[in-house]
Every structure is written in structure tokens, then in C-alpha cells.
Amino acid sequence: MSRRRPGAAVVPAGESLDPGDWDALKSTFHDAVELAIDHLRDIRQGPVWRATPDAVKARLGARLPRKPEALDALLGVFAEDMLPYGTGNIHPRFFGWVHGSGNLAGGLGEMLAALINCNVGGRDHVAVHVERQVLQWCKEIFGYPAESSGILTSGTSMGTVIALAAARNARAGADVRMLGLAGSPERLVGYASSEAHGANAKAFELLGLGRDALHLVPVDADFRLSLPMLTEMIAADRARGCRPIAVIASAGTVNTGAIDDLAGIAALCRAEGLWLHVDGAFGGLAVLTPEFVPLLAAIAEADSIAFDFHKWLHVPYDAGCVLVKDEAAHRAAFADRRDYLAPAQTGLAGGEPWFCDYGPELSRGFRALKIWFTLKAHGIERLAEGIARNCRQAQLLGRAVQSNDDLELLAPVSLNIVCLRFAPAGLGEAELARLNEAIVVELQLRGIAAPSTTKIRGRAAIRVALTNHRTTTEDLAILVSAVRRLGKELLSAQPARPRVLERERR
């Protein structure tokens, strides 16, 4: 932190918000670079997570700041009060939910995006062209035609809302955009497997279709949507006067990483005239690895796909994308230019089409730049290797679980997710659930590792999602060993830190 000049307040000069002393300002930026990058370089030495101290929380309950504070002092607050207490996903032993680990090239892109400060809702400027470039790369990844459309989003949840809005309007058989759903003569319904992510049901709710209109199809033994059941359900819904509009297929379910039979579902959707949307939040990108091409190539047949850059491609949060094959349907769901947004043939108001024609947002950051930097700096081959490595690690972990008598594998390992539990003989289901939840909490509290929890067919599982480019096989060994050690410790008469299990037993 040699560049810091303590007390060099960056006081704006004149009336603008620009600094009076540009060199002092730069100095604070340079200090911030050193601070944050050293933190990342040394990340392995620290705990995966630590609770935010109460004193920090109290300081974050301050009143609206009235007067300026020196920027270097604020950086000091960040260093003390924030940097140590992040989500943990930049640590090699973060295995919770599905979080990407970030990457420094992407961080560089985000810094530059914030400073150049483009609004990518529309108009003609370079950020629009960078986003188009990134979308073109996405089409290449999934085998989408160049004339298909797309837009970057905060993530798959918003991508799903956009895709399903297009599907709803295109397949409703009425002018839903103008008239709403109240005028619909038939109830519009869609389908997803019972293992599909909750974001899909939330999209149905937001779009006014209602959660009940998303019919959940049972899964097979491998947690994949049952195609025969789907076929039956569509026929039954038609018979009782509903209008099926869309099927949502999962390319990697959140619980177990199961990949639905995309080709089979695509054929059914073609035959039935339904919109096929693929939820590829993390798993879709496994199409970059040869092993998963047979399972995922049929994404190219879908009408839309939503996926995240911030998960398995490690772009800093947040960054997702939706692609829509029928550009006209996509645009018809969102384009709406008033007088104050009129396009021009040249000048700043040119640049047709505008991105606000493809989604609900008019103000949009330059999210494309961190993606551009990430893909260019690492190259897709290296990024794909990381995905393949995580899948191999999942297989390895699955075998390690099976080789220990007191561990149990709760679902087949199909992608990058391993659901396990510590299950010594003689414990009932309820006891096992409390014990494994307590193990996960202890792993987090002690900073050893951060898996999350879920339920697999009603059984409480320790869920390990390998979406982390920093994880090594050594990290997996530490996890397995810690799960068993903590399990025994929590079961023993005098646990080292009894409060968690005691609390859970109440």
C-alpha cells in the first residue's frame, strides 16, 4: 500500500463531482487495486467465510451522509469492514448453491465499464457493439443462428422472464401485450419438471400466468423430466380446454445437475407447437466440453435459452443472457419507442435496433465489457477446461463418498453437483437431517468449507456444487475429512462446539 498518502482527501474542485487533486484520486485507485488483488492472491490462506461482526453491522446502520468524506478513508472502511466478510465464493472451498468464483480480467472490465459509464439501453455507441459481439459469441456456443436475438441480463431469472414473455405473447392466440391475460378465452399453461428451478415458477407469477399454470412433470430415477408424462399432461390439458404454450427444459437441475432429454422434448414441442425454453443457468455451458455435447447439443433446437456468465464462466456478478431464436417474436414482446426515444438514421440516436427493444430495461450498464474481457483473456478453451475439471472433481467426490461407510451418496452425479450425507448406522431420518444441517453450519462457521443444503426425495443433503475454478482435489479431500470429523464430533457426548447441535435439537 506504498502509494497511499494518508489523509489525502479527494475533495472535488469547483462545482462538479470531479476531484480537485486527480493524482490523489489515482493514488486511492492504485491502493484499491493493491488491496483487492492481494486479497484474491492470498484467498486460500483465509477462512472461506466469516460472519459479519455486529460492530460492522452497527456501523452500516448510519444516517444518510451529509458531508463529503475522504475517498482514501472510505477505502480504509472497505478494507476493514467489508473485504473480509464477503459471500465466500471467491474461496477455493466454496461449494454452496451455484456461485461462480469471479476472475480478474472480468474485474478489470467492470472497472473500465464503470468509468466509461455507458448506458446500453440504446443509441449508437461502442458499448452497443461490444454487447452484440458478446451475443454473437453466445449464439456460436449454443449453435443459434446469427439472425436470432438476445440480450444480456442480470442472470437467468431475468432471462427467463424475458423468454417467457416472448413465448406467452407469441403463443397466446390473442394480443396479450395490448389486452392482457384477462381477455384470454383459454387458460395458458406451461410445463417444467418437478426438479426445475423456482425461478421458472416465479416468472409465471410475474407474467400474470400464475404459478398454478406451470404444470410440474414428474421426473425419472435420474431426476430427468419424464417425457411420457409430459406427453400425457399436454393431451389432458388440451382436453380440458387449456392452451399449452411452453415447455421449460432444465439443462442441469439445481438439486442434482440432471439434464433433461432436450432432443426428445424438442421433438415433442415441435409436434405440439409449443415454445421450448431451456433453463441452462449453469449446466448449459457444459456444451463446451466434448463429453456433454451429446446431452446438450439439442439446445440449438430450443426457441430460447437463458444462462449465466457469473456461474461457470466466472464473470463477476451479475451477468446472464437470454437468446431467442425468433427475433421478431422477441422484439414484438418489448419494442416500444415513444417520441423522446425516437431513432435517427445517424448521430447518437442511431444504432438500431436498441437493446431496450428486447427487454424491460431502458437504462442498462455496460455488462458486456466484463464478459468481453473474460472471454478474450482466458479463451473459451481454458474456460471449458475448467468446466470439465469441475465435472471430473464431482465424479471423484462421488466415488470418495461411496468409499466411506459413514457417508451416503443421495443422487447420481451427472454433472458438477454431489449430494451426500454423513449417515452412520443407527440414526433415524429426522436425526440425520438435524445432524447434516449442523455439519454444514459448522463447516461454514469454522471457515473450512461452504457447501449448502437441500433435500433429495425428502432426505436432507449436504449439497456440493463444483463451479469453482480455484478448487483442487486437495480441497475435496479436506471437505470429506471435515464432514466425517464434524459429524462424529457433533454426535459425541462432549462436542467441541455444542451450541449448534443443541440449538438444532430444541
Add this chain to the structure above:
Amino acid sequence: MSRRRPGAAVVPAGESLDPGDWDALKSTFHDAVELAIDHLRDIRQGPVWRATPDAVKARLGARLPRKPEALDALLGVFAEDMLPYGTGNIHPRFFGWVHGSGNLAGGLGEMLAALINCNVGGRDHVAVHVERQVLQWCKEIFGYPAESSGILTSGTSMGTVIALAAARNARAGADVRMLGLAGSPERLVGYASSEAHGANAKAFELLGLGRDALHLVPVDADFRLSLPMLTEMIAADRARGCRPIAVIASAGTVNTGAIDDLAGIAALCRAEGLWLHVDGAFGGLAVLTPEFVPLLAAIAEADSIAFDFHKWLHVPYDAGCVLVKDEAAHRAAFADRRDYLAPAQTGLAGGEPWFCDYGPELSRGFRALKIWFTLKAHGIERLAEGIARNCRQAQLLGRAVQSNDDLELLAPVSLNIVCLRFAPAGLGEAELARLNEAIVVELQLRGIAAPSTTKIRGRAAIRVALTNHRTTTEDLAILVSAVRRLGKELLSAQPARPRVLERERR
């Protein structure tokens, strides 16, 4: 750029995406800091906007990158191909649409957010507490109670979707979330003025209410929603069996900056049992200036307000917010936790409530940090002074327009927006429209200034929005002089650059 070591490729070491040479990586970050901050320091010397060259566009049509490229080389590409061709809104003479100008403290926050890489969809970590702090400040600004809820969004468009989803579900008289709108016995309708932003109608479309269900209320001579007309329309709608649910009031319309009679509308909404949502995208924040408190204080009476940080508070794009007074209604519209998102009482899965309970997004970046840095570094008083100054500049510009015989003011200046046209005697409306559109294009192409265009009661206007902390009165003088000079030039027999007018005349 003295720190750069040319050719020092930042090649990842080992299998992760981390760099092999951390010092080389830092060096590239330091170079980027110098590059981007020098660009901002010298922004006034360059043109406000330049068209992205065709060669750059062609380079942004490359195939998916396979192999890694050196990060410093990529920074070079950014410097050459991107930095000069931004939206223009960081320049002191950008007056188009409503764009904020950014600020460096916010840029620092965004860089740190990208590197710490938190996911603020939920869980217990410091980013959650920083976002709560920022929301608390928002409540303080608008006089909302501490127990109200809120969430940061990409902007007012998404904030409006969230607020109206809560309003729809709370006032529908049926379980819309579960059953959708198809089951609604009555048609749900809402109201906004004919001058309200198009984002409101887009939200009605997205939510399945339909654009037709947003009834547009005529405005008075000052472009404010007519309260008597609204009262009549509600009664008429009830009489024909519709169910009014919400009124959207504008705190600063996009065309002219008009502020609806918020107190009057709030009283009507209370009497009628309607949800009052305030679209305060930019204008709402004028409540920070004493002059506008009488017009804007009634925001505190609204059920929800959406506004942007990236406009008049100059936080880098994108950053908006929605506040909802009835926390339960807000949460009831979005909360939905599946097994894999189960909360815990302690550990990383603690931190109740999660932000994903208040909106459609599960993955969310650490947007709060750039806001925290902006508000702390400048203090709200200085930020408010900037808002007040822009309003004074708008009055000044309005008077300058009126003092020139060949300029015409098309709407009263009520906030920060000035709608004018170059209108020498003897030209018809169509000719004036073509001429003024050509003036705006020429201002942009020549890099002099960047206003946008709109129509005011059918007349083509040059629209100048003063949402720029770098603008000085000198910049306004340059604008006025350039509008008149270009107007005369374009009208003359031998225009200096005739192509634009010629093209427009086709």
C-alpha cells in the same frame, strides 16, 4: 502509462483462472486506472460524441475467442477501440435523454464490487448489510418508515415492474400469484398521465395486465395529470365493472420535467383504496433541494416509489431502487424459497430476509457498493447542490431561449428540462421539424453537444435535459450559439455539410 510492461502477458498459472504473475496483473490494472482517469480528467477537451468507426465495428464481429490473449493487449484494444466511442454522457455538454454523468468514487466502488464478487441474492454476508444501509438512506430521503421494504434494481423500469407486481397482487381481490389473471372476475386497470414514461405501460404489458389496462389521464397546461379527469375516469371504470388497482404519478415527466400533484393524487388514492406508485426516475430526487420539497414531499404518502441512482446522483450505470411501504405486500409478491434455498439460523445461509424475497432476481451483483461510495464520498448536500444547480441552469437556458427571436420555448421549464426549437419566421411545422432534427444530428456529429429530440404537443423539439454535474453556464452558451448557427447554416443555400438536411428532406 509508465507502469505498463509491454508484452507482459498475464497467463494463468496452474489450472485456475488466476494469473501466474500477480505483479504483471496489477501492473495492467494500474495502467487501466491511469488510462480511464486521464480520459475523464481531459473529457472537456474532446468531442461530446464520435461515431464508432466501421473498422472498430468490424473488429467487434470476431469469432468466439479460443485462446487466451494477454490482458495488457486487451487493455490496448479497449483504449483504441472503445474508450473514445462511449455514449458521451460523461462529457459536460451531454444533454440527451436523462443520463447521469458518473463519478469516480462510484467507479472505485464498482471495481471493488467486481473483485470481491458477492452475490447479493441472499445469504449472510456484508454486501447484504451494505445494501440495507443504502436502502435505509433511501427511506430517509423520501420520508419512508424504517419498516418499509426496498431493493436495488437496474433502474426505474425494473423498479416499476416490482412495485406494480406488488400492487397487482395486493389489490386484485384474488390470488393472482397462484391463479394468474385469467381467473380474475374483473378487469384490473390502472392510471397514469398521458405524459408518463413508457416504462409504465411496458410494466403493465409484462405483468399480463395489458397496455390497454393502463388508462392515460389527460394533462393540464403544465403537463401535469388532471386530477378531475382521473376522478372521473376511476368512477367510469368502476361503473363498467373494471377494478381500479393503482395510479402512477410522475415526479418529473420525461418530456418536460412536470411534477404531478402528488398530494392531491395521494388523497384520491386513499379515498379510492388504490395503490399509489410514484415514478421518480430522476425528478424524485429533487426532493433533496428545498425549492422542490413542497412539490415532492408527498412522495412519502405513496405506496411505492422507483427512482434511479445513475441519473441525478451520478452513480455509474446501472443503479436504481424501488421502495415499498407495505413490506408484507412486497414480500408476498416474490418470496419463494425452495429446499436448495432453505434459510438457516446461523452460518452463511442465515441473513433473513434475503433480497430474492423482494424481486425476481436470485443472482444479484453488489450494486450497493458503488452507491455507498458515491453517497459517502460526496455527501448528500453536495449531490443536492448539483441537482439545484441543474435546475437553475434550466431556468437560465429557458430565459436565453426566450431572449432570442429565432428560438422558441415549447414548454414551461419546471425542473431540469428545456424543450426548444430554432424557429425563424416563415417556416411551416413540417419544415421546422426537419430542420430541428437536423440541428440535433449535426450537434452530435460535430461533437459540439448532445441534446435529444422529442415532440411537445406534436411539435418537434430539441430537448435539453440537465442531469450533468460537469455542465457550466458556458456550456449552455455554446449550445445556444451552436443551435442558432447550425440552424442558419442548414437553412442557407450552401450548407457547410449539406448531407444531413438533404437526407432528411428526401
